[in-house]
Amino acid sequence: MDLSKAFEHDEKILLKPIQEANRNFYITVGLLSLIVGWGFYAYFQQFQNGLGVTGLNRPVYWGFYITNFVFFIGISHAGTLISAILRIAQAEWRRAITRSAEVITVMVILFGVASILMDLGRPDRIINIIKFGRFQSPLLWDVTSITIYLTGSTVYLYLPLIPDIAIMRDKTKKRKWLYTVLALGWEGTPKQWHRLELAISVMAILVIPVAVSVHTVVSFVFAMTVQPMWHSAIFGPYFVVGAIYSGIAALIVAMALIRWVYKLDDYLKDIHFTNLGILLFVFTLLWTYFTFAEYLTTFYGAEPTHMAVFWSKFNGEYKYEFWGMVVCCLVIPGIILSNRKLRTIKGSVFASLAITVGMWLERFIIVVPTLANPRLPYERGVYHPTWVELSLLAGCFAFFILLYVLFTKFFPIVSIWEIAEGRKHAVAEVAGRVKTYLPDTYGEMHGVVVSGQEEKTILKDIQQ
Amino acid sequence: MAKWGMVIDLDKCSACQACVVACQAENNIPNSNPESAAKGRNIHWLEMIPFIEEEYPNTQMKLVPRPCMHCEHPPCIKVCPVGATQISSEGIVGQINARCIGCRYCTAACPYTVKSFNWFKPQWAKGMERALNPDVTVRYNGVVEKCTFCHHRLQKAKDKARYEGRELGPDDYIPACVQTCPSEAMYFGDLDNPKSKVAILARSRRAFQLLEDLGTHPKVIYLNEGV
Numbered sequence: 001m002d003l004s005k006a007f008e009h010d011e012k013i014l015l016k017p018i019q020e021a022n023r024n025f026y027i028t029v030g031l032l033s034l035i036v037g038w039g040f041y042a043y044f045q046q047f048q049n050g051l052g053v054t055g056l057n058r059p060v061y062w063g064f065y066i067t068n069f070v071f072f073i074g075i076s077h078a079g080t081l082i083s084a085i086l087r088i089a090q091a092e093w094r095r096a097i098t099r100s101a102e103v104i105t106v107m108v109i110l111f112g113v114a115s116i117l118m119d120l121g122r123p124d125r126i127i128n129i130i131k132f133g134r135f136q137s138p139l140l141w142d143v144t145s146i147t148i149y150l151t152g153s154t155v156y157l158y159l160p161l162i163p164d165i166a167i168m169r170d171k172t173k174k175r176k177w178l179y180t181v182l183a184l185g186w187e188g189t190p191k192q193w194h195r196l197e198l199a200i201s202v203m204a205i206l207v208i209p210v211a212v213s214v215h216t217v218v219s220f221v222f223a224m225t226v227q228p229m230w231h232s233a234i235f236g237p238y239f240v241v242g243a244i245y246s247g248i249a250a251l252i253v254a255m256a257l258i259r260w261v262y263k264l265d266d267y268l269k270d271i272h273f274t275n276l277g278i279l280l281f282v283f284t285l286l287w288t289y290f291t292f293a294e295y296l297t298t299f300y301g302a303e304p305t306h307m308a309v310f311w312s313k314f315n316g317e318y319k320y321e322f323w324g325m326v327v328c329c330l331v332i333p334g335i336i337l338s339n340r341k342l343r344t345i346k347g348s349v350f351a352s353l354a355i356t357v358g359m360w361l362e363r364f365i366i367v368v369p370t371l372a373n374p375r376l377p378y379e380r381g382v383y384h385p386t387w388v389e390l391s392l393l394a395g396c397f398a399f400f401i402l403l404y405v406l407f408t409k410f411f412p413i414v415s416i417w418e419i420a421e422g423r424k425h426a427v428a429e430v431a432g433r434v435k436t437y438l439p440d441t442y443g444e445m446h447g448v449v450v451s452g453q454e455e456k457t458i459l460k461d462i463q464q
Numbered sequence: 465m466a467k468w469g470m471v472i473d474l475d476k477c478s479a480c481q482a483c484v485v486a487c488q489a490e491n492n493i494p495n496s497n498p499e500s501a502a503k504g505r506n507i508h509w510l511e512m513i514p515f516i517e518e519e520y521p522n523t524q525m526k527l528v529p530r531p532c533m534h535c536e537h538p539p540c541i542k543v544c545p546v547g548a549t550q551i552s553s554e555g556i557v558g559q560i561n562a563r564c565i566g567c568r569y570c571t572a573a574c575p576y577t578v579k580s581f582n583w584f585k586p587q588w589a590k591g592m593e594r595a596l597n598p599d600v601t602v603r604y605n606g607v608v609e610k611c612t613f614c615h616h617r618l619q620k621a622k623d624k625a626r627y628e629g630r631e632l633g634p635d636d637y638i639p640a641c642v643q644t645c646p647s648e649a650m651y652f653g654d655l656d657n658p659k660s661k662v663a664i665l666a667r668s669r670r671a672f673q674l675l676e677d678l679g680t681h682p683k684v685i686y687l688n689e690g691v
Contacts, residue, residue: 050605051566052583057504059577061568121566121581121606128565132546139545139569225573226539226678375575375675378513378530381504 007420011167014412014419017262019172021409024261032402039395042388043118051121053388060371060381064389065119068396070363071246072112073146073218074239075356078247079105080153081211084204090433092426093275095418096267100258101251102157103413107403108250109150111396116142118392138224141217149207149214156203159196162186163417175410215243222366228305229298229370238290245283245329246359249352252276254404256349258413267414270345277348280355281337288330308373317382318369321361328358466632467555468613469655469683470642471665472529476649479527483641483650484510487531490614490640492600494586507580509611510641526688529650531641532557532578532611533674533682540570540579549608555655555683556613564607571608575675576682579610613652614639634660655683 046053056063079101086094117123133140166186169179186192219239222230232238252273259268298306313322332354336342372381407413487493487510496506515526534557540549541557548564551557559579571579585605588596596602599616603609621637634653642650653662662685665671670687 050582050584052505056583058506058571058580059504061571061581116567119567121568121608122564125563125565128546128548128563132548132563134545134547137543137545137569139543139567143545221569225543226575227573371572374577375678376513376530376577378577 003423006423010419010423011171011416013264014267014414014416015168015172017408018168018410018412019174025405025409028405029402032398032405035398036395036402039392039399042391042395046118046388046392047123053386055383055385055389057381057383059374060368060383062119062367062371063383064364064385064393065115067360067364067367068393069112069115069119070218070239070367071360072108072115072396072400073215074243074246074359074363075250076105076109076112076149076153076247077211077215077240077243078108078251079103080149080156080207081105081244082248082251084156084207084211087200087204088208092422092430093272095422095426096269096414097251097255097272097276098418099157099160099411099415100255100268100413102153102160103404103407104247104250104254105153106150106157107407108400109146109153110403111400113146113150114396138217138220142221145210145214145217149210152203152207152210156200156207159200159203160415160418161411162196163188164412164415167416168412178410212240215240222370226375227370228303228373228375229309230366232294234290234294238294241283241286241290242359242362245280245287246356248276248280248283249355249359252280252348252352253356256345258408259345262408262413264414267419273345273348274343277337277343277351280333280348280351281343284330284333284337284355288334291330305373305375305377308377309369312369312373313365316369317372318365321365325358325361325365328354329362330358332358465553465656466654467656467683468618468637469534469555469653469662469666469685470531470613470639471651471662471671471685471687473649473651473665473670473687474526474528475670475687475689476647477527477529477645478647478649479512480646481512481527482644482646483529484508484512486640486644487611489595490597490600491612492596492602495589495592500583505583507582507586507609509578509580509609511578528686529641530576530578530674531613531684533576533680533684534611534613536681536683537679539573539575539678539680543569543573545569549610552615554618556615556618557610558612558615559608559610561601561603561607561609566606566608568608575678575680579608581608582606 054063054065083094083098083101086098117126120126129140129143133143135141161182162184163186165179166183166188169176169183172179216236216239219235223232223235225231255268255272255276259265295310298310312318333351336347336351368383372383487508491509493507493509500506510529510531512527513530515528517524517526534551534555536555538549538551538557541551545567546563546565548560549557549570550560566581568581571577571581582603582605586603599620617639618637622632625632625636638652642652651662651665653660655663655666657663665687666685668687670689671685672688673682673685676682
């Protein structure tokens with residue numbers, strides 16, 4: 001086996017997107033920047049005139065911005081959480097996909113935070129959260145949890161980047177100063193490798209409870225009030241499941257785009273999409289189970305204030321959003337992902353796009369109908385977003401994609417060293433691991449070495 | 465320590481809405497306009513809400529004046545991230561406009577939907593700014609505001625009583641709505657004093673509170689025959 005040639009090939013292919021930028025790249029960046037600019041203009045209007053430029057009213061005090069907040073924080077569960085779980089579970093197929101997942105988390109979480117800032121009537125007083133912060137308020141729990149998660153995910157993205165940055169420092173000519181600084185003097189000594197691997201595994205374990213806590217406390221913002229259909233005990237796990245669900249969907253879409261644009265068919269292979277598709281199907285079922293449990297309990301209990309919200313979703317003002325959610329989150333992915341023939345890359349991407357839309361609708365259907373149907377049935381609000389809210393939604397999406405695209409132009413989107421490590425050690429390691437699962441052979445049981453040369457080396461590898 | 469509370473006798477209320485007007489004038493509540501009304505963005509600290517019983521032709525309609533309930537256990541206070549809405553030792557739920565960040569969590573958490581948000585910079589018809597009450601802060605764009613039981617009147621009454629060297633009397637402090645009510649359907653006083661008029665009325669057979677079962681313990685008590 002000539003591994004060094006394979007490594008050279010990997011480096012060449014995976015560094016190509018960073019070294020070259022074609023016309024399509026500039027067109028994409030230009031278009032995205034235009035949308036982002038338009039979003040800034042819309043926000044400027046709101047900042048100047050007040051939240052009155054939105055479609056919010058009394059009693060629908062929260063609308064698109066809070067929906068976006070929950071949605072973006074949900075998408076952020078794609079990366080760090082999935083990557084950490086796959087790393088801890090030693091799932092070998094993770095190697096090519098962890099980086100693209102982790103980047104989603106770090107980039108999209110910024111827009112979760114931005115959505116909250118957009119929603120504030122007085123963003124200029126944001127410092128009051130620190131000056132007068134009260135831990136009794138679930139919003140403070142959010143601030144804490146999201147800050148930790150953003151920090152943790154950034155570190156967790158950065159650590160496995162270091163060896164790759166060192167490769168770019170040594171082998172590319174562009175932006176040498178940047179990579180020299182970011183590589184932190186990485187030389188690839190055994191001591192450094194040991195420390196890096198230790199740090200990555202510690203971060204992978206730490207980041208999981210934080211990720212779960214993030215979406216739990218996001219749900220608590222709603223569940224801690226006494227409002228009908230918010231005050232629900234399953235909201236924590238329901239939101240976490242929904243978050244991972246939309247997160248995997250976003251990851252599949254992102255991976256398909258990377259594979260298509262940078263022609264990385266050899267790295268992001270069909271098997272990755274198949275595995276993620278199966279994971280996505282598991283979450284389709286989980287999400288459906290939670291949704292069913294939530295709505296059946298409300299329906300069977302039949303409290304009038306709850307039923308007002310329930311019917312506004314089922315056949316009232318919000319029926320299109322509600323049934324749209326059911327189609328996008330259950331029917332489409334259910335049909336596509338349960339069927340091996342349809343679970344192709346195109347199929348999974350279509351299902352994922354449907355889920356992304358459906359999960360946004362789910363967040364909307366949780367936030368708005370409850371506010372529109374308060375307990376005292378005198379204010380009945382109807383909420384129609386204005387151009388400002390629509391522009392800011394488009395702006396957030398465009399800005400997120402823009403940051404993601406730019407990331408792929410600065411850093412390899414598929415981890416080079418992890419692929420190399422996979423080529424070098426993983427095959428033997430996995431074979432050895434499988435062997436430990438099996439019952440011992442006759443010879444091993446009786447202390448007689450009967451296995452061949454190959455098996456000896458494997459056992460040696462395990463011991464090391 | 466006093467626990468200020470209000471009793472509204474719906475059997476006496478003629479739904480003239482003088483209390484609403486008095487509240488708007490007393491507390492510098494901005495003028496509404498048809499557009500903001502259509503969007504459901506009018507600011508009201510005290511509002512008449514229609515309460516319709518039975519179907520046609522036996523329809524009975526009541527208009528119920530609804531100020532802030534000044535709950536003993538207010539859901540709005542729990543959720544505020546910056547402590548901009550607080551309950552005083554005398555049971556008045558107030559809003560610190562200068563600290564509010566406008567997240568509208570309190571408005572979303574209030575089961576009575578009595579808090580209002582300033583969607584735009586508040587505006588008055590020309591000339592009306594000169595009629596503003598100097599005792600009450602004019603609010604600004606992007607903050608939440610609410611009924612304070614005319615808290616500024618309590619401060620004034622306390623100052624006056626102190627100056628005159630006497631205790632605060634039962635009629636020294638009443639909110640503008642109660643003072644205005646022509647049919648004398650509204651009462652205000654100390655619920656902790658068992659001999660006060662509001663405490664006696666609150667024990668009446670006709671007494672009820674809005675959404676009693678939520679455990680918020682509202683300090684606005686309604687009286688109505690047959691409820």
